[in-house]
Amino acid sequence: MISRIVDNPIKTLFILFSLTIGFAYYAFFSTNKLIVDFSLEQMFPENDPERDKYDQFRSEFSREDDKFLLIYSCDDPLSRENIKKLSVIDELINKIVGVQQTTSLSNIQENEEFLFDETLDDSTWEAHKEMVLDHPLYTNLVISEDGNSGAIFVDMKDDVNNQTLRENLFKEIDIGLEIHGRDWDWYEAGIPVLRTRYVELVSKERSIFIPLGGLVVILILFFVFRQVNCVVLPMTSIFITLIWVSALMAYLGITINLISYLTYILILIIGCSNCIHILMKYHECVEQEDGNIKLAVRRVIKELGGALFLTSLTTAVGFFSLMMTNIRITQEFGFVLGVGVVLMFIVAIITIPIILLYLPSPPQHHIKRLISQSDSFSVDKIDASTKKFPYPILVLSILFLIISFIGLKSIDYNISILDDLRPGNSLYDDIMYVDKNFGGTLPLEIVISNFNSSTTNKDSSSLDNIFNLDFLTKADEFESKIEEISHIKKAISMNDYIKVIANFWEPERGMALPEYDDDIYDYLDLAPSNIGTNLFNSDSTKYRITCRVGNIRSKVADSLKVDVQSIFDEVFNGGNQEVLISGSTLLALRTQGFLIRDLTTSFILAFIIIFISMVILFRSIRLSLISILPTIIPLVAAAAIMGFSGIKLRPSTAMTFSIALGIAVDDTIHFLARFRQELKKTKDVGLAVSNSILSTGKAIIGTTLVLCMGFFTLYFSELVPNHEFGILATIILIIALISSLLLLPVLLNLFYKHKLK
Template sequence: MWSKLAHNILRFRVPLMVLLGLVTVFMGYKSQNIKWSYDLANIVPEKDSDMVYFRQFRETFGEDGNIMAIGVKDSAIYKLETFKKFSDLTYKLEAQEGIRNVLGLPNLQKLEKNNQKRAFELKPIFDGVPETQDELDSLLKGAASLKFYSGQLINSDNGATLILITIRKEVLNSKNRDQLVNDIIDAGKAFEEESGVDVHFAGLPYSRSITTSKVKAELNMFLALSLVVTGIILFLFFRSFKAVFFPLIIIGVVVIWVMGTLALLEYKITLLTGLIPPIIVVIGIPNSVYMLNRYHHEFSEHGDQMKALSRIIRKIGVVTFITNLTTAVGFFVLATTQINVLVEFGIVAGINIMATFVVSIILIPGVFSLYKPPTQKHLKHLKFKMLDSVIKWLDVIVHKYKPAIFIVTIVVAGVSAYGLSQIKAVSYMVDDIPENSPLKKDLRFFENNFSGIMPLEIIVDTGAKKGVQNLRNLRKIDELESFVSSIDYISQPVSVVSFAKAARQAFYNQSPSFYSLPTNRDMAFIMRYLSEGETEELSQSFIDSTGRYVRVSLKIADIGSNRLDSLVNGVIAPKIDSIFVDSKMDVNLTGTTLMFIKGNKFLIENLLTSMIMAFFIIAIIMGLLFRNLKMIIISIIPNIIPLLVTAGIMGYFGIPLKPSTALIFSIVFGISVDDSIHFLAKYRQELFANKFNVSKAISKSIRETGSSMIYTSIILFFGFIIFVLSEFGGTIALGKLTSITLFFAMITNVVVLPALILQFDSGKRDKTKHPLIESVPELAEGIDEDGKPKKKKKSSKVSN
C-alpha cells in the first residue's frame, strides 16, 4: 500500500500540490467569516439540574453577571469640587449607549411616601449638584442615614463608595461589550487624572473584557514567536534555508486550514480554539523533522534522490500517520466531554493534526523532488559530533547500565507518586491572573471594602402564591440574610426584605431607627405602598410575578472553589436547614459564581476521563501496529512516567489541578507517545535487517531515530516554553509543564524504552516468531532492502 502511495505521490506531485494550494485558498476565503465568541463559556451541561435551575432563575429575574463596578476610597470625594467631578462621571456613564442603569452616590434615590397616591415614590437625594460644602455635607448626612445602601454602595467605616453599572444583555455577549467597557474605563481614568482620586474597576463584564483583549494580543504574539523559534531551531539543525522555509510553509498552510475549519463548522474563536494555531505550529513541525532527517540519511547511503524520497513515504509514512493519529486522539477525546468549548477545541485540533500529516506527506517529497539533491553541506548535520557523542553515550548507557536505569526510574516514579498525592484541585472566577496585575489589585480593593464583587444568589420558594407578603416568611428570610451578611466574604444582601426595611424607614420619615421589618400593625400599609407606583418595577427584580419566589442577591469574594464549596455546603446549607426546619419554604443557592465553580470541577473530571480514554485508544492503536500485548505495555511505560513526574512537580510546588493544567495530560500523552512509535517502528525494521540481533537492532535504532527524537523534543520544548511569557497563570503552567513533560518523555523514550526492550527480549526465542512483532514466515530466507522477508532463489547445479 505505502509503496503504491509513494509512487502516486511522486508521480502526481505537481497536481497534488496545486490541489493543496486550491484548498488553502478556499480555507483562507472561508476564514474571513469567523468571529470571536463573547459569550461566557457554558461549561456545565445544559441538562444538569443546577444549570436548569440557573436558567430558570435568569428567565425569572434576569442576568446576575452584568454589573461592572467603579470603586473609590478617598476623603477628597466628599469635598465639593471633587464631588462635582464625581457627579459628572456618574451622569456621563448614564448617557452611554448600552448601559441600562447607573447607581452611585451622586444619583442615589430614596423612598418617599405619597399619602395621596398611597404609594412610595423615588426621589433623588442630590437634586442637582450642591452649591456649597455645607449643603453637600447635609445631603451626605442624609444619604448616610439610608441603611439600605450601607455595605452596598457606601462603606460607613472608611468612606469607600461604588458606582454600579448595569450593562444591557444584548451588549454583554457581543463585540460591543469590549468597546463599552473601554469607554467606561476611559471615563474612570479621566476622572482619576482630573481629581487625583484612585479609581478601581471590577465585575464580570470588566474581567471578561480585559481577559479577552489580553488573550487576543497573546495569541498573535505566540503564533509569531512559535514560527520564529521553530524556524531558528530548524536552521541550527539542518543548516539549510530550504529545510526551514518549506516546513514553515506546511505549518502556515495548516494554520489557514484551522481558521477555515472553524468557519466551515460555524465555530467561533474561543480562548481555547484560539490556542490551536500556535499549538499546531509546535506539534506539526516534528513531521518535517523526521521526514527530512530520513531523506538525508537515505540519500547519504545511496545518492539516489527519488529513491530516498520514495523511502520517506514507504518506510516512515505509516509511522508518521500513526504518530499524528495518536496526537490527534489526545485532542479528539475532548469531544466526549459534552462541554461545547472543549468539543470544538478537540474536533478542530484533531482534524488539523491529521491534515498536517496529509500536507507533509505530499509537500515534503513533492517539493524536494523539484530541487537539486542535497549537498554535503546539507548532510553535515548527520555527522554533528556533539549530537553523535550524545547518542553513542546513550547507546552505552542502555546496554551496560540497565539495572541502574530501572532503579532510577522506580525511585523517580515513587517520589513523583507521593507528589501526585499532594495535588489539590482549586479554581477561581478570576483565575490565572498574576497577583501584581491591575485586575487582581482592583479585585482585592472590592474584597477588602465591600466583601467582593462576584455574584451569588439565594432563591427562596415560599411555597405559596403571594407568600412574600407573609411576615413570618420575611422574618425567616431576614434571619438567613443576617447570618450570611455576618460572613466575612459575603456582602450585605439585597432583597425584598431590604426594600421592606427601607420602606418602613421611609414610612416613618427616614428615621434610621425604623430600618427594620414591618410589624404586624404596619405590614399591610407598607406592602400596599410597595406594590404600587415607581417601586413596582424595582420589586419585580427580586420577586417573581406570583409573589411566591424571592431573590436574595449577594456579592462574594473570589475565594476559590474549595473554600466556596466548604462555605456553601459546610456553613450556609446547615444554617438554612436549621432556620427553615419548621417551614414549608425551600431555599436554593445559584448564580454565575456557583455555576462557574461547578463547571470547572466538572471540566477537570471530564479532562481526566478523557486522558484515560486517550490512554486506552492509543494503546489499541499500538496494539494494531505491533500486535502484541507485551509491546503495548513496554511502549506505554516510558510515556506514563513523564506524566507522573509532571503530576509530582505540581504536587510539590503547589500548582493546583484546574482546567488549564488538567488539559496538559491528555494532549502531552498523545504527543510523547510519537517518539515511542518512531523508535519501535525503526526497531522492527532493524530486527529484520539484522537477523533478530536485538542488541544490534537497538543500537541502530538509537543512532538513527535518536537524533530525530532529540531534534523534535528540542523544538517541542522551546515551542511550548514560549507560553511562559503569558500574563495568565494557566497559560504559563501549560508552557512550563508541557515542556517539562516532553523533555522527560524524550529521556524515557531514548533510555528507558530500549532498556526495557533489551530486558524483555533477552534470552532464547523462537527464530520464526518474535515476541515483539507478528509472526514472520520464511525468516531464514533473508531480508530485502525494505526489511521484508524475500524468497530464496532456486539454485542451479552445473554438471561436470
C-alpha cells in the same frame, strides 16, 4: 499509492494547492467565513441540571451578570469637592450607549431629593454622611465601610450581552475616566468586568504567542538543518494545514474562541515535529541511495509513513478524548485539533517529499553533520550510557516513579475563579482590591419560593404571595443569619428596601419591618414604582436575595451551599417554602469541577486507545508493554511537580495530560519503529538498539527541542492556564525524551532479547 504520488508530482501538487486556495476563500472570504467569539458564556456546560436552574432564574429575574462597580480612591469621597467631581463623571457614564443607570454618592436620593445636594448646609451634609456610612443599601455599594473609597454602581442594559458591546462600553468609560478622573485611583470589578477584560487579555495573548511560536519554530528549524529549503518546506506544509483547519472550523460553525485559538499554536508546533522526522529521514536516505532523490523520497514515504501515521493518530486520540467533556467549545477544540493533526500528517507526507523531487540534493557536509556524525546531539554518549549503566538507569527510573506517585497524591484541586490570573495583572489586582474594601464582587443568588400553606403539591399553580408579614419576618431572619457567614460580604433583598421606606415614615422604629401586613402595601405604594422590582418575580411569589462573595474556592462554594441550605431549613422549619442557591459564581466553579472529572476520564480512555494502537502497529504485546513505563513516567512526573509546587489541577492542567500523552508517546513510537527495522537487518537486539539511538535519536532530540521551545514560549503568558500549560508540556516532553533514549533502550536490552532466544 506511493508510486502514484511520486510518479505524478505535478498532478498531486496541483490538486493540493487548488484545494488550499478554495479552502482559503471559504474560510476567510465567504459568507460562512470563520469568526471570532471570545465570550465566556461558552464555558458553561451543555447538559447540567444546575445550569437549567440558573437559566430559569435568569428568565424570572433580571440578569445578575450585567452590573459592575467602578471604585475610586481619593482623599475624602464624601467631601463637597469630590461629590461635585463625581457628579460630572456619573453624568458622563450615564450617557454612554449600553448603560441603563448608575448609582453613586452624587445621585442617591431620599424623598426625591439628592442626598448630597450642593445647596445643603454643613450640619445637614455631615448628618447625611453619617447616615450613608451606616445605611443597609449604600454601604459597600457606593461607599466603603471605612469611608475611604467610593464607587459608581453601573447597571448595563439587557441587550449588552456580548463581548463586542461590552468592549465598546468599557472603552467609552476608560476614555471618560482618563479625562475627568485622572486624579483618582480607579479599580473595576464585577462579572462584566471579569468577562470583558479576561477576553481582551486572551485576545492580546493570541496576537503575541501565535507569531512568537512561528518565529521560534523557524529559528529552531534553521538551527537544526541550516538550510533555507528545510525551513520553507515545513512552514509551507503547516501553512496549508492551518488553512484546511480554518475551512473545517468555518464549515462546522466553530469560532475562534477562548480555547480554539490554541489550535493554531499547537498545530504549528506539532506539525514542525513531523516535518523534522521527514527531513532527517530524507537526508539519511539520500546518503544511502547515493544521491538518488527519487528513490530516497520513495523510502521516506514507505519507511516513515507508518510510524508518522501512528504518532499522528496517538496525538489525535489525545485531542479527540477532549470530546468527552460537557463543555461545547472544549469538545469542538478536541475534534478540530484531532482532525488537524491527521491533516498535518497527510499534507506533510505528501507536500515535502514531492517538492524535494524538484530541489537539488542536500550538500554533503549537511548530510554528514546530520547523519554520519555519531556525536551529533551527543547520541554516541547516550548509547554508551545505556550499555554501561543499564541497572542504575532502571533503578533510578523506578525510584523516580515512586517519588512521583508520592507527589501526585499532593495535587490540589481546590480552585477559584481568579486562579487564571496572577498577582500583578491589573484585572486580578483590581478585583482583589474591591474584595478587600467593598466586600466581594462575585454574585451569589438565593431565591425562596413561597407555596400556599394549604397545598401539598409544590408547583407553579400553588405559589403564594411573598408580601405578608409572616413570610417577610422569616426571610429577614434567614437573611440576617446568612450574612453571618464570613464568605458572604453583602446581601440585598426586598426587605432592605421595605425597612428603608418604613424608617422614613416611622423613624422612631429604626430600620425595621412594618408591624402590620397592610402597612407593607401602603409603604410600597408610596415608594417609586420601580424600587426593588428585580428582587421578586412578576407575580410576587418568589423572593430574591442577591449576595456578593469574595474570590471563594470550589470547596468553600460547596460548603457555602450546605450552610445556606442548613440555615434555610432551620429558619423555615419544614414550611411550604423552597430555596434555590445559584449564580454564575457557583456555576463556574461547578463547571470546572465537572470538567476536571471528564478530562481525567478522557485521559484514561486515550491511554487505553493508544496502547491498543501500538499493539496493532507493532504486532507485539511484549513490545507494547515495554513501552508503557517510558510513557507513564513523564506524565506521572508532571503530576508530581504539580503536587510539590502547588500547581492546581484545573481544566487547563488536566487538559495538558490528554494532549501531552499523545505528543510524548511519539518519541517511543518513533524509536520502536526504527528498532524493528534495525532488528530485521541485524538480528541482534543490542546492535538494533544502538543503531536506533544513533539514527532516530537525533530526530527525536530535534523534534523535542522544537516542541519544548514552542511550548515554553507560553511560560511568559500573563494567563496562568497558558503559563502552566507551557511549563507542564515542556517538562513532560523533556522527561519523555530521557525515557525514550535512556530507559527504553535499557528495557529492550534487558527484556526483549529473551524473545529472540
